[in-house]
Amino acid sequence: MNFLEERILKEGTVKEGNVLKVDSFLNHQMDIDLLDEIGREFKRRFRSKKINKILTIEASGIGIACLAAYHFDVPVVFAKKTQSINLDGDMYTAEVESFTHRTKNKVIVSKKFLGPKDRVLIIDDFLANGCALRGLIKIAEEAGASVEGIGIAIEKGFQPGGSKIRAMGYDLYSIAIIDSMDSRTKTVRFREQQI
Numbered sequence: 323m324n325f326l327e328e329r330i331l332k333e334g335t336v337k338e339g340n341v342l343k344v345d346s347f348l349n350h351q352m353d354i355d356l357l358d359e360i361g362r363e364f365k366r367r368f369r370s371k372k373i374n375k376i377l378t379i380e381a382s383g384i385g386i387a388c389l390a391a392y393h394f395d396v397p398v399v400f401a402k403k404t405q406s407i408n409l410d411g412d413m414y415t416a417e418v419e420s421f422t423h424r425t426k427n428k429v430i431v432s433k434k435f436l437g438p439k440d441r442v443l444i445i446d447d448f449l450a451n452g453c454a455l456r457g458l459i460k461i462a463e464e465a466g467a468s469v470e471g472i473g474i475a476i477e478k479g480f481q482p483g484g485s486k487i488r489a490m491g492y493d494l495y496s497i498a499i500i501d502s503m504d505s506r507t508k509t510v511r512f513r514e515q516q517i
């Protein structure tokens with residue numbers, strides 16, 4: 323079992339509706355040593371790629387993305403959520419449905435911060451149905467940037483996002499993949515992965 327899987331078993335709680343709560347180390351209080359280890363693991367996994375920018379989405383991806391960016395020595399750009407419908411042409415936009423809040427948000431990235439010269443690693447905390455990732459991929463592709471890889475902390479492998487994104491040909495790596503979890507028995511089962 324890896325460091326993140328151990329932490330999930332120790333402190334994560336399984337909620338109804340296929341939601342895993344990791345508020346004590348990732349989504350509310352943040353354990354920076356753990357985020358640092360996650361960042362280092364992404365650097366190890368994607369060391370052969372010439373990444374010059376990390377792309378993530380507001381809000382919960384930002385912490386992990388920052389520590390990963392520290393290890394790659396590159397900047398982070400995060401897609402911002404906005405209510406505005408009158409956006410000028412200086413933005414890339416995508417529509418993203420939130421898994422946890424069941425709301426649709428427009429997310430934007432300024433054209434100033436992403437373009438054809440960028441070789442991007444996309445980072446997020448969770449992968450469920452893949453809506454957030456598809457929004458970020460759309461933005462990167464609109465910008466003419468290449469998506470060199472995708473790093474996820476926790477993938478819920480029983481939901482369809484991961485297999486869809488892999489079928490699209492992206493190099494997706496999740497540090498912990500949950501194959502099943504049960505809010506009644508409070509159990510979480512991980513997928514064995516070759517590192």
Ligand code: 5GP
Pocket residue numbers: 340341342343344349382383419420421422446447448449450451452453454455478483
């Ligand atoms: P997706 O777009 O893949 O359906 O969902 C990914 C996004 O939803 C992540 O950015 C994350 O913020 C949130 N999310 C999805 N599932 C969970 C979960 O089980 N627990 C938490 N804390 N966030 C989740």
